Amino acid sequence: MDKMINETRKKFSFGWAKFAAKEVGRDWYKDSFSYLNYIPRWVYSGEGKIGLDVGCGSGTDMMHISQYGARMVGIDISDSIAITRRNTKCSGCIHVTQANVYELPFRDDVFDFAYSFGVLHHLPEPEKAFRSVCNKVKKGGYVIVYLYEDFAERTALERYLLKTVNSLRVITTKMPAWLLHLLCILMSPLVFIFCCVPYQVFKRIPLTKKLAERIPFRHTTRLDCIVSDLYDRFSPPIEMRYNKEEARAWFERAGFGDINVVNYRGWVAWGKKR
């Protein structure tokens, strides 16, 4: 397990060294901002609240969420955590530290809410990591996660495409990070032409509007954002995927109530600690 965690740390450390400053500095629209459209605002907002971002990456989500009043603490295993600290310094209400989700350096039951966007499915024991996050939240507080979906509810064609694309990961996850990064740069114009442009066209035509919403990489037209997303998709050694019931079951087994699971390019799930 330690070996996999270490491999994952190295891949993300390289990625954030390339993308973290850009992501915040250039006011990059993060797909994770869209998750919040589904979650009631009071779950993560309010003066006096303290929130925890597990696997905070560049710090963009903490910057976004802290606008609603909460003070934030972010942890990430990445060695590029100093960039995240620099990124978030100006806000004055965000604290960042390097830590492993399995060994969170906080007392239990201290946070009003915690979230982990796009992190747990990259870990060797995702549900154990989820429990580790839950432990840090007060009774009555909320935990929010974003997990990749297994496409069980999608069409056969989409499942086939996912399988085909995923088969590339056998090679890409073993590549040196710099080489994969270079490949992502080279591939980004193709993704732009075959995904971003069709989305921009199809979403304007009533007949193809629905189809447009199924196109990957539709959330951006920026090449640097596409490069980062490609690297994020093809570099982590582990990638797990879940169906809706599995996402819900994590919360049920942890004894949570008020459980919600919605589909937004994966599962946005949240629940209340009892």
Ligand SMILES: C[S@@+](CC[C@H](N)C(=O)[O-])C[C@H]1O[C@@H](n2cnc3c(N)ncnc32)[C@H](O)[C@@H]1O
């Ligand atoms: C796909 S990124 C998501 C980052 C951020 N939450 C976002 O949505 O932009 C996954 C993040 O999880 C972090 N991570 C991976 N394994 C971790 C672990 N064992 N403990 C803490 N963070 C970890 C990575 O360093 C990386 O920043």
